[in-house]
Amino acid sequence: MAxxxxxxxxxxxxxxxxxxxxxxxxxxxGPDEAxxxxxxxxxxxxxxxxxxxxxxxxxxxxxxxxxxxRSSRYRTRIIPGGAIGVDxxxxxxxxxxxTDELIDEPYDILVLTPGSVTRTFDIPGLTDNARGMKxxxxxxxxxxxVIQQLDLADASQDPAERxxxxxxxxxxxxxxxxxxxxxxxxxxxxAVKRYPRLDPGLIKWHLIDIAPRLMPELGEKLGExxxxxxxxxxxxVSLGVSVAKVSPTEVTFTDGRVVPSHTLxxxxxxxxxxxxxxLGCETSRGRMVVDAEMKAPGCPDVFALGDAAxxxxxxxxxxxxxxxxxxxxAMRQGKVAADNVIARIRNQPLRPYVHKDLGLVVDxxxxxxxxxxxxxxxxxxxxxxxxxxxxxxxxxxxxxxARVATNWALNAVAGDDFVRTGFQARKPATLKDFEYTDAYxxxxxxxxxxxxxxxxxx
Numbered sequence: 399m400a401x402x403x404x405x406x407x408x409x410x411x412x413x414x415x416x417x418x419x420x421x422x423x424x425x426x427x428g429p430d431e432a433x434x435x436x437x438x439x440x441x442x443x444x445x446x447x448x449x450x451x452x453x454x455x456x457x458x459x460x461x462x463x464x465x466x467x468r469s470s471r472y473r474t475r476i477i478p479g480g481a482i483g484v485d486x487x488x489x490x491x492x493x494x495x496x497t498d499e500l501i502d503e504p505y506d507i508l509v510l511t512p513g514s515v516t517r518t519f520d521i522p523g524l525t526d527n528a529r530g531m532k533x534x535x536x537x538x539x540x541x542x543x544v545i546q547q548l549d550l551a552d553a554s555q556d557p558a559e560r561x562x563x564x565x566x567x568x569x570x571x572x573x574x575x576x577x578x579x580x581x582x583x584x585x586x587x588x589a590v591k592r593y594p595r596l597d598p599g600l601i602k603w604h605l606i607d608i609a610p611r612l613m614p615e616l617g618e619k620l621g622e623x624x625x626x627x628x629x630x631x632x633x634x635v636s637l638g639v640s641v642a643k644v645s646p647t648e649v650t651f652t653d654g655r656v657v658p659s660h661t662l663x664x665x666x667x668x669x670x671x672x673x674x675x676x677l678g679c680e681t682s683r684g685r686m687v688v689d690a691e692m693k694a695p696g697c698p699d700v701f702a703l704g705d706a707a708x709x710x711x712x713x714x715x716x717x718x719x720x721x722x723x724x725x726x727x728a729m730r731q732g733k734v735a736a737d738n739v740i741a742r743i744r745n746q747p748l749r750p751y752v753h754k755d756l757g758l759v760v761d762x763x764x765x766x767x768x769x770x771x772x773x774x775x776x777x778x779x780x781x782x783x784x785x786x787x788x789x790x791x792x793x794x795x796x797x798x799x800a801r802v803a804t805n806w807a808l809n810a811v812a813g814d815d816f817v818r819t820g821f822q823a824r825k826p827a828t829l830k831d832f833e834y835t836d837a838y839x840x841x842x843x844x845x846x847x848x849x850x851x852x853x854x855x856x
Contacts, residue, residue, distance in 0.1 A: 404430065404431065404432050404433050405431075405432045405433070405506040405507060405743055406432070406433050406435065406504065406505050406506045406507070407423065407432050407433065407434045407435070407505070407506070407507045407509065407739060408435050408437065408491055408503060408505035408507070408508050408509070409423075409434065409435070409436045409437070409474075409509040409511065410437045410481045410491065410508070410509065410510050410511060410512050410673070411437070411438065411481075411510070411511035411512040411513055411671075411704070411706075412436060412438035412440070412442070412443050412466060413443065413444070413446075413511060413513045413704060413705075413728060414443070414446075414704065414725050414728035414729045414732065415511040415513075415703045415704030415705075415728040415729070415731050415732040415735070416436065416438070416509070416511035416704070416732065417443045417464075417466070417732065417794070418728075418729045418730075418731075418732025418733050418736070419509055419511065419703075419732040419733070419735050419736045419739075420434060420436055420474050420736075421736075422732070422733050422736035422737065423474075423736045423739065423740070424472070424473060424474060426736070426737070426740055427740060427743075429473065431743060432743060433475070434473070434474045434475070435474065435475045435476075435477060435503065435505075436466070436474050436475070436476050436477070437476075437477045437479060437480065437481050437491070437493055437503070438466070438476060438477075438478065438479075439478065439479060439480050439496060440463075440478075441465065441466050441467055441476060441478065442463040442464055442465050442466060443463075443464045443466060443794065444462060444463055444464075444533070444534055445462040445463075445464065445789070445792070445793060445798070446532075446725065447573075447725060447789060447792075448461075448462045448789055448802070449462070449531055449532075449534070449537045449574075450531065450537075450574070450577040450578045450580075450581040450582070450761075451581060451761070451763075452534065452537040452538065452541070453531065453537040453538075453540045453541045453544075453578060453581060453582060454541065454581035454582055454584060454585045454763065454814070455541055455585060455809075455814055455815060455816075455817075456581070456763070456805060456806070456809045456814075457801075457802060457805045457806075458801070458805060459534050459537070459538055460801065461798060461801035461802045461805055462534070462793075462798070462802070463534055464793070464794050464795050464798050465795075468795060468797065477493055477495065477501075477503065478495060478496045479493045479494050479495035479496055479501075480493065480494055480512075480837070481493050481512060481673055482494050482500075482673065482676070482837050482838045482839050483673070483676040483838060483839035483840075483841075483843065483844035483847075484508065484510075484673070484676055484677045484700075484844065485844050485845055485848045486508075486677050486678070486679070486697040486698065486700055488845075488848045488852070489504060489505055489506065489508070489698075489699070490502050490503065490504050490505070490848050490851075491503045491504075491505060491508065492839060492844055492847060492848075494837060500847075502847070502848065502851050505699075506699060507699045507700075507701070507739055507742060507743070508699060508700045508701070509701045509702075509703070509735055509739060510673070510674070510686065510694075510700065510701065510702040510703070510706060510707070511702075511703055511704045511706065511728075511732070512671035512673045512674070512704075512706050513671055513704060513705045513706060514532075514668035514669060514670055514671060514705035514706065514723060515532065515668065515669055515670075515671060515672070515833050516530045516532050516664065516665075516667075516668060516669075516829060516833055517666060517667040517668050517669040518664070518666075518829065519666075521641055521642070521643060521644065522642075522643040522644070523643050523644035523645055524641065524644050524664065524829070525828065525829045525830045526644075526828055526830065527644045527645065527646055527662060527828060528569075528644060528662045528663070528664040528828055528829050529543065529661070529662065529663050529664065529827075529828060529829070530663075530664055530665070530828075530829045530832060530833065531574055531578050531663060531664075531665050532668070532832070532833065533832055533833075535832060536827075536832050538819070539827050539832075540578075540582075540663060541585075542818050542819055542820065543661065544566065544582055544585065544586065544661065545585075545589065545816055545817075545818040546818055547563040547564065547566075547660060547661060548563075548564070548586065548589055548590070548593055548596070548816075549818065550563050551563040551564050551593075551596060551600075552593045552595050552596055558658070560596075560600065561600055561658060562647055562648070562658035562659055562660060563660050564596070564600045564601045564602065565601075565602045565603075565604070565657055565658060565659040565661075566582070566583075566586070566601075566602070566603050566604065566659060566661045566663070567604045567606070567641075567649045567657060567659050567661065567662045567663070568582075568603070568604065568605045568606070568663045568665065569606055569607070569640070569641055569662065569663070569664050569665065569666045570607055570664065570665035570666040570667065571605060571606070571607030571609055571611075571612045571613060571635075571637065572607075572613060572665065572666075572667065573613060573758075573760055574665040575605065575607070575663075575665035575666070576605065576612060576613055576624060576628070576760065576762070577760060577761060577762065577763075578663060578665055579603055579605040579628065579633055579663075580627075580628060580631070580633070580762040580763050580766070581761075581762075581763040582603070582663075583603045583628075583631055583632070583633055583763075584631075584763045584764055584814075585814055585816075586601050586603070587601070587631070587632075588813065588814045589814065589816045592816060602632075602634065603632070603633045603634065604633075604634045604635075604636065604657060604659075605628065605633055605634070605635045605636070606635075606636045606637075606639045606640065606641070606651065607636075607637055607639070607640075607666070608637075608638065608639065608640040608666075609637060609638075610637055610638055611637065612624055612625045612628075612635065612637065613760065615722075615758060616758055616760070616768060616770055617770065617775065619775060620768045620770060620775050620777070623768050623777050624760065624762065624768050627762055627766050627768075628762070636651070636653070639651050639652055639653050640652045640666075641662070644662055646660065647659070647660060649662050664829060668705065668723065669683075669684050670683070670684035670685040670686070670705060670706040670707075671705075671706045672684075672838040673706070673838060674686045674702070674706050674707075675838075676838060676839060676840065676841055676844055677694070677697055677700070677841070678697075678841050679694050679695070679696050679697045679700070680695065680696065681708075682708045682720075683708075684706075685705075685706055685707055685708040685720075686702040686706060686707045686708065687707075687708050688701070688702050688703070688707050688708065688709055688710075689710070689750075690709075690710050690712055690750030690751060690752075691738050691748040691749065691750055691751070692707065692709055692731065692734070692735050692738065692751060693738075693748070699742070701735050701738065701739065703728070703731040703732065703735050703751075704723070704727075704728040704731060704732075705723035705728065708720040709721045709727070709731060709751055710750075710751075712750060712751070712752045713752050713753055713754040713755070721751075721753075722755075724755075725792065726753075726755070726756055726792075727753060727755075729792070730751070730753045731751055731753075734749065734750075734751045735751075737749065756771065756772060757769070757770045757771040757772050757773065757774075758770050759771070759781070759784055759785035759788050759789070760785065761782065761785045761786065761789075765778065765779055765782060766778070766782070767779075767781040767782035767784075767785045768781050769781035769782075769784045769785050771784050771788070786806065789802075790802060790803065
């Protein structure tokens with residue numbers, strides 16, 4: 399008698415694309431149609447756009463960490479770890495669990511949504527001294543670190559040390575960097591009132607970017623508006639400038655300036671997860687090349703989407719256009735990918751991904767914001783209402799919406815708090831400590847491992 403097994407669907411990554419894909423698979427697939435497994439290092443989905451507000455203390459970390467296990471209908475098996483390699487021929491994914499154990503997970507259909515990592519360059523001292531803003535742990539650590547600099551400066555008797563600890567450098571003039579600089583500058587501006595021994599004039603924030611304009615995706619007018627807001631707050635914005643080298647106590651810019659500083663926050667863009675290079679499939683700037691149905695040519699039964707995939711942007715109508723790595727695209731790609739996986743199982747036709755960009759929102763903290771919903775340029779309180787309304791609606795659960803709304807209301811009434819939790823207090827946690835980009839296997843290592851495993855089972 400032939401034994402019919404259910405197809406095994408393996409989803410890698412619990413970001414916007416991965417979670418939306420899994421949720422739709424659960425809703426639309428019958429319990430006996432397929433087994434769904436999710437690979438994720440944490441049992442939550444991080445709402446990344448609000449990370450700067452966690453770093454500044456406006457929101458608590460739990461408010462933007464949406465649990466994957468709240469639903470009583472959740473039947474997906476979760477493997478706590480990260481995928482570090484895929485053998486698409488043997489249909490095996492190599493996973494490093496949170497206990498550092500390597501396991502081989504077979505699949506019939508693979509959905510890759512591993513997201514992105516912080517993009518770095520070969521700059522002396524960068525990975526050893528810079529802090530990132532890509533994970534919840536990094537945001538919590540950056541907040542503690544910034545408040546710690548105020549504490550240490552207040553206690554110091556050395557004027558040079560005091561001045562160095564009160565200078566902060568943010569690299570990256572995109573959304574993440576601009577919002578991070580804006581939100582943290584407000585934090586230090588309000589906190590210094592509680593430090594009577596500190597001269598507020600010594601606190602200096604630098605925002606630098608190699609691009610000629612701030613947030614060019616917003617358009618020239620709104621970009622100039624945001625630039626004006628930052629400069630009125632006292633943030634020194636330098637465009638056309640990058641970092642030449644970094645040490646624990648100073649940052650050297652490419653224009654020759656040397657800034658005494660103990661704080662460099664690196665937000666200069668993202669790169670696709672190194673996992674995509676392990677499959678041997680075609681990539682473009684690190685992102686896996688896929689068709690409009692998000693299938694990977696040359697890799698059977700592999701779908702890729704989100705930040706790690708170059709999904710054609712059919713809505714633009716331009717040859718070669720790909721979707722930008724934004725949350726709104728990732729969420730919608732997740733739903734279409736789930737429908738295509740189901741169609742693949744049921745031998746039905748697949749449908750292409752098409753979505754017109756809804757616009758951009760940037761929350762600069764306080765009453766300042768710039769937004770361009772559906773091409774309409776806005777600033778000030780209307781833009782803030784649109785920005786926060788968009789983020790609030792995009793939160794997946796009612797619990798998260800309640801927490802975020804409560805945090806916003808409490809911050810508006812009671813103001814900031816300046817509690818330092820002591821997270822990673824005795825360890826200078828930097829980019830290399832939070833992002834394990836050296837953990838991935840090469841295609842040759844993956845193949846050798848899978849072959850050894852197959853021989854042992856034979």
